[in-house]
Amino acid sequence: MGEYPSNMSTPYGFATRAIHAGQDPDPTTGAVNVPIYATSTYAQDGVGGLREGFEYSRTGNPTRRALETCLASLERGRYGRAFSSGMGATDAALRTFLKPGDHVVIPNDAYGGTFRLIDKVFSQWGVTHSPAPVTDVDAIRAAVRPETKLIWIETPTNPLLNIGDIAAIASVAHESGAKLVVDNTFASPALQTPLELGADVVLHSTTKYVGGHSDVVGGALITSDEEVDAAFGFLQNGAGAVPGPFDAYLTLRGIKTLELRMEKHSDNAELVAEALTRHPRVKKVIYPGLESHPGHAVAAKQMRRFGGMVSFVVDGGEEAALEVCARTKLFTLAESLGGVESLIEHPGRMTHASTAGSMLEVPADLIRVSVGIESGDDLVADLLAALG
Numbered sequence: 001m002g003e004y005p006s007n008m009s010t011p012y013g014f015a016t017r018a019i020h021a022g023q024d025p026d027p028t029t030g031a032v033n034v035p036i037y038a039t040s041t042y043a044q045d046g047v048g049g050l051r052e053g054f055e056y057s058r059t060g061n062p063t064r065r066a067l068e069t070c071l072a073s074l075e076r077g078r079y080g081r082a083f084s085s086g087m088g089a090t091d092a093a094l095r096t097f098l099k100p101g102d103h104v105v106i107p108n109d110a111y112g113g114t115f116r117l118i119d120k121v122f123s124q125w126g127v128t129h130s131p132a133p134v135t136d137v138d139a140i141r142a143a144v145r146p147e148t149k150l151i152w153i154e155t156p157t158n159p160l161l162n163i164g165d166i167a168a169i170a171s172v173a174h175e176s177g178a179k180l181v182v183d184n185t186f187a188s189p190a191l192q193t194p195l196e197l198g199a200d201v202v203l204h205s206t207t208k209y210v211g212g213h214s215d216v217v218g219g220a221l222i223t224s225d226e227e228v229d230a231a232f233g234f235l236q237n238g239a240g241a242v243p244g245p246f247d248a249y250l251t252l253r254g255i256k257t258l259e260l261r262m263e264k265h266s267d268n269a270e271l272v273a274e275a276l277t278r279h280p281r282v283k284k285v286i287y288p289g290l291e292s293h294p295g296h297a298v299a300a301k302q303m304r305r306f307g308g309m310v311s312f313v314v315d316g317g318e319e320a321a322l323e324v325c326a327r328t329k330l331f332t333l334a335e336s337l338g339g340v341e342s343l344i345e346h347p348g349r350m351t352h353a354s355t356a357g358s359m360l361e362v363p364a365d366l367i368r369v370s371v372g373i374e375s376g377d378d379l380v381a382d383l384l385a386a387l388g
């Protein structure tokens, strides 16, 4: 189930695939949208006589399958698997590639939940890990050991927006017989397609840009390797971290506008980054689209645009940063990212509080914004007013 080789060679553009891949009109009713198949089980035509291969909704569901087909197509992969959260997908990927005694190289600024799962859970089962900066291919190569089975990266990273060279890191992984998983949550497939750059697996928290409306939690794994996909499918069914059909429907509905949204997120983030750069109270602006960003050239090579996340450092330390976060009116003070509405947060006290004292600790005067798709001028004015 779930193989759509035509995804690899379809001539259709991204926005066409977002709206149509896996989403043909319903053959019985003509419904233009994929129905929400709210069913746990399926009638069989005689014992083992499955219609369309569906037998139980942990194993497979038509709404979920439409989402999986669409995600595979968007990432230019052959197979997609949807999970109940990004962490559910992360857990399935780690369990597929790592056994007791194996080793994984992770970014030294990995998503906190990914680091926590590896450091607190997988370590108990004899899996070891080494952090390396995602920006430094030589450091990643030096971290690889004979027992390294997996290199795990994110790019851009959270919240410092570091950029890793996906093609170069894929070569390092493959030289040593390891696999490369790319967490593509921050870029989304509209801006970056890691499988085309040599990655073995793409992971998403579809909670963020893919769903895009802050109304559903989900995750996904996409690959073109049949055996790897079969292992993901085994864990999807065997461990059971699957999304319900309504979650799958909401995510599919979000995907239809993914390209449009990412264009507007990128437009607005560029405006915000430029305005912040000119503000006297802002000491540093971190946005891969700025030429001052150390990863700009690599980002320009592998991303179509630079996305909606901007981080910046204000004068006056932690207290000043907290004040700015409290003063915006349009930017809502909240964790998460990637929705249509703009959000602001203080990583040191919020999303990254658990990293205090560790190598993942973030600067206390750092602010992160998820720039939404409201009117760009309003967003700039809101931030400038909050800065005073």
Ligand SMILES: *Cc1c(COP(=O)(O)O)cnc(C)c1O
Binding pocket: 085, 086, 087, 088, 111, 113, 114, 154, 158, 183, 185, 186, 204, 205, 206, 207, 208, 217, 218, 219
């Ligand atoms: C949010 C996030 C995750 C985890 O996804 P959930 O859907 O929250 O479980 C993983 N990676 C990145 C980069 C994220 O931003």
